[in-house]
Amino acid sequence: MRRGELDDLVAFATVARARSFTRAAAQLHLSPSALSHTVKSIEARLGVQLLARTTRSVAPTRAGERLLESIEPALNRIETGLSALSSWCGVPAGTIKLTVPQYAAQTILAPVLPKFLRDHPQISIEIRVDSRFSDLVKEGFDAGIRWGSIVEQDMVGVRVGPDMRLIVVGSPVYFERYPAPQTPSDLSDHNCINYRLLTGGGYAPWRFARDGKEYRPRLSGQVVLDDPELAVTLILSGAGLGYMLEARAAPELAAGRLVQVLDDWCVPFIGHHLYYPNKQVTPALRALIDTLRWKGEPNESQSRHADYDPLSASKR
Numbered sequence: 001m002r003r004g005e006l007d008d009l010v011a012f013a014t015v016a017r018a019r020s021f022t023r024a025a026a027q028l029h030l031s032p033s034a035l036s037h038t039v040k041s042i043e044a045r046l047g048v049q050l051l052a053r054t055t056r057s058v059a060p061t062r063a064g065e066r067l068l069e070s071i072e073p074a075l076n077r078i079e080t081g082l083s084a085l086s087s088w089c090g091v092p093a094g095t096i097k098l099t100v101p102q103y104a105a106q107t108i109l110a111p112v113l114p115k116f117l118r119d120h121p122q123i124s125i126e127i128r129v130d131s132r133f134s135d136l137v138k139e140g141f142d143a144g145i146r147w148g149s150i151v152e153q154d155m156v157g158v159r160v161g162p163d164m165r166l167i168v169v170g171s172p173v174y175f176e177r178y179p180a181p182q183t184p185s186d187l188s189d190h191n192c193i194n195y196r197l198l199t200g201g202g203y204a205p206w207r208f209a210r211d212g213k214e215y216r217p218r219l220s221g222q223v224v225l226d227d228p229e230l231a232v233t234l235i236l237s238g239a240g241l242g243y244m245l246e247a248r249a250a251p252e253l254a255a256g257r258l259v260q261v262l263d264d265w266c267v268p269f270i271g272h273h274l275y276y277p278n279k280q281v282t283p284a285l286r287a288l289i290d291t292l293r294w295k296g297e298p299n300e301s302q303s304r305h306a307d308y309d310p311l312s313a314s315k316r
Helices: 003-016 021-028 032-047 063-090 101-109 113-120 174-177 185-190 228-236 246-254 282-291
Strands: 049-051 058-060 094-100 123-129 143-147 153-161 164-172 208-210 213-215 242-245 259-261 273-278
Touching: 003 021, 003 049, 003 208, 003 273, 021 032, 058 063, 094 242, 094 282, 101 123, 101 143, 113 123, 113 282, 123 282, 143 185, 143 282, 164 246, 228 242, 242 246, 246 259, 273 282
Parallel strands: 094 123, 094 143
Antiparallel strands: 049 058, 143 273, 153 273, 164 242, 164 259, 208 213
C-alpha cells in the first residue's frame, strides 16, 4: 500500500457511513471541500465511482458498498488496536464520540464533564445532540445515551440516570377556561400540545397505566412541534395541556405556574442508559462509563416501570 492510501480509505469509509460530506468532514477535522477532493482522487485512481452524489444526499454506489464491506473490518481492527495502546501507559486517552438527546446532554453530561475533562486531559469528547436513534457503528459513534434499558443484541447498556416520569400539566390560565381531565379519555376534549417524532413522522403517544392496563388516548390539539422547550413556553402561556418530564416541570409546579393532572395514571419509566457496541472498549470510553454509571437506589418494583423511549411510537 502506497503512502497516504490508508488515509484515503478512511476518508471514503467515513463519508460512506455518514452519508454526508459535512458530517464526515467534522469527524475527520477536515473541510468538506478537502474531503470531497480526496474522494474524487480515490475514484480517479481506481477508475470507478464510489459515491453517488445529489444536492441532498450522498450514498455508496454498488462498487462503493463492496469496497466498504471489504475494508471496514480491517479499519475497525486498526482503530481498536490504536485505542488499546493508551492502556499501556496507564492513562486513558483519545477521542470519544457520543450521540445524546438534549435533555440527557443537559442533565447527564453537563454536570460531570468539566471535572471529567480536568481529570483526563488526554481525552477529548465530540457530542452530537440529537433525539433520533443513531446506528453507532455506521455513523462512527463510540456510544449513545437514550431512555430505557433495552438495546440491540450486539449492544451493551449501562444505567446512567434515575427512573423518570412524564406527567400531564397545564397553566392556571388554561384551567380557568377548561375543567381538569379526570381520566385519560377526557383528554380528547382538550387542546393537547403534541410532539412529532423525529423518526417516523408520527406523534409521540401519551402513555398511561392503571390496574395493570396501559392506555393511549386519542389526542387532538392545534399545535404539533418537535422542540420540547417551545412546548414548555406554550404550555406556560395557556395554549394547551402538555406531556412533560416531571423533573423539568417541577420548578414550574412549585412556583404555581403549572398545575398537574392525572397524577395517578402517570407511571415511571426506566431512565437513561448509555449504550455502546459489544466489543473491546477503549480505556477512554471505560473511564467515561465509570464516571457516568448510575449509583442511585435500584427500582423498588421493576414491574411498575415501563421500559421504553417516551418519544418513540412503540416499545423498544
